[in-house]
Amino acid sequence: QVQLQESGPGPVKPSQTLSLTCSVSGGSIGSDGSYWTWIRQHPGKGLEWIGYIYYRGATYYNPSLKSRVTISQDSSKNQFSLKVRSVTAADTAVYYCARGDPYTSGSHIDYWGQGTLVTVSS
Amino acid sequence: QSALTQPASVSGSPGQSITISCTGTSSDVGGYNYVSWYQQYPGKVPKLMIYDVSERPSGVSHRFSGSKSGNTASLTISGLQAEDEADYYCSSYTSSATVVFGGGTKLTVL
Numbered sequence: 001q002v003q004l005q006e007s008g009p010g011p012v013k014p015s016q017t018l019s020l021t022c023s024v025s026g027g028s029i030g031s032d033g034s035y036w037t038w039i040r041q042h043p044g045k046g047l048e049w050i051g052y053i054y055y056r057g058a059t060y061y062n063p064s065l066k067s068r069v070t071i072s073q074d075s076s077k078n079q080f081s082l083k084v085r086s087v088t089a090a091d092t093a094v095y096y097c098a099r100g101d102p103y104t105s106g107s108h109i110d111y112w113g114q115g116t117l118v119t120v121s122s
Numbered sequence: 123q124s125a126l127t128q129p130a131s132v133s134g135s136p137g138q139s140i141t142i143s144c145t146g147t148s149s150d151v152g153g154y155n156y157v158s159w160y161q162q163y164p165g166k167v168p169k170l171m172i173y174d175v176s177e178r179p180s181g182v183s184h185r186f187s188g189s190k191s192g193n194t195a196s197l198t199i200s201g202l203q204a205e206d207e208a209d210y211y212c213s214s215y216t217s218s219a220t221v222v223f224g225g226g227t228k229l230t231v232l
Contacts, residue, residue, distance in 0.1 A: 037221075046125070046162070046226040047168065047211050060219050063123055096167070100221070107156035107215035108173040115167060 002027040002034075003111035004073055004097045010092075011119045018084040018118055022097030025079075027111075028073030035106025038071060038082045040093040041115075048093075052106050053080055054105045094118075126151065126212055126224035134231040139200040142227045144191060144212030149220055152193035156215035159188060159197045161208045162226075167212065172197060199229075207231040 008020040020038075027034060037052040051061035053071045061069050065084070073080040084091055097113040100106025127145040134140040144151065144159075151157055156174045160168040170179050172188035175195060185200045195214070199206055212224040 046209075047162075047213075047223045049213070049221045049223055051220070062220060063218070091198060101173070104156055105215055105219065107154070107221060108158035108170060108213070109160075109168070110170055110173075110179070112167045 002099050002111040004099065004111060006095060006097050006113045006116040008095075008116055008118060011121060013083070013122055014088055014120055015086055017062045018087050018089055018091060020082045020095055020097070020116065020118070021079050022081070023079050023080070023112060024099075027078075027099065028055075028075075029078050032042055033102035035100030035102065036071075036073065036080040037098045037100045037106060037109060039098055039109070040094045041087050041096070042090075042093045050082065050095075052100050054106070055103075089120050092118065123150070123216055123220060125217065125221045126214060126222055128210075128212060128224040128227045130225070131228045131230065133201045134199075135232045136202055136204065138202050139201060139228065141199075142197045142210055142212075142229070144195040144197070144214075144224050146195075146214055146222070147193055148161055149217040151164060151189055151195050152215040154215045155186065155190070156211045157190055157195040159186075160211045160213070162211065163208050171210075202231055204231050208211065 035052040038050040099111040159172040162168040176188040
C-alpha cells in the first residue's frame with residue numbers, strides 16, 4: 001500500500017516560489033517504475049495535471065505551466081518535490097501529490113496524498 | 123493541451139442509469155486506450171473508478187462502467203444511488219506523454 005504526504009512552508013507571497021515536498025512510503029521513488037505526479041485543484045474548480053517525474057528522472061509537464069514548474073526527486077529520502085516560480089493568486093489551489101500507475105505510462109492515479117492548500121497572498 | 127470536454131452537470135433519479143461523456147481529440151482520448159474516471163466528494167480526495175477505458179479497480183461497484191468511441195469516452199452509472207452524487211472527472215494520456223483532465227461533471231441524484 002503506497003502512502004503519500006505533502007508538506008510545505010505555508011502561504012506564499014506573489015512573485016515568490018512555491019515549494020512542496022511529497023514523502024512516499026510503501027513504494028520506491030528511484031526504482032519501482034512509478035510516475036510520481038503533482039496535480040492541483042483551484043478552489044471550487046476542476047483537477048489540473050501539473051506534471052510527473054519518472055523513476056529514472058525524466059520529467060513531463062503540463063505545457064501551460066512548463067515554463068514555471070520543476071519536479072525533482074530525492075531517492076535517498078524517498079521524496080519528490082514541486083517548485084512553481086513567480087506565483088500569483090491564480091496559483092492558489094489544493095496541491096496533491098500522487099502515484100501514476102507504472103504499467104500504463106502514469107496515465108491513471110492509483111494513490112493520492114491528502115492534498116495541501118497553498119494560498120498565494122501578500 | 124486543452125482540457126477534455128465534459129458536461130457541467132447531469133442528473134438522474136435513483137435506480138436510473140446516467141452517462142457522462144468526455145470528448146477529446148485523436149491526440150488524447152481517440153489515440154490511446156488510457157482514459158480514466160475519478161469520483162470526488164466535496165473536500166475529499168479523488169477516487170479512481172475506471173482506468174484503461176473500461177477497467178474497474180478492485181472494490182469499485184459493477185454499477186460503474188466505461189467505454190469509448192472515437193474521440194469520446196463515456197462513464198455509465200447504472201442503478202443510480204444517492205451515494206453516487208459527486209463530481210466526476212475524466213482524464214486521458216496524450217501524445218505528448220502528459221495527462222489531461224476534463225473539466226468535471228457534477229452528478230445530482232434527484
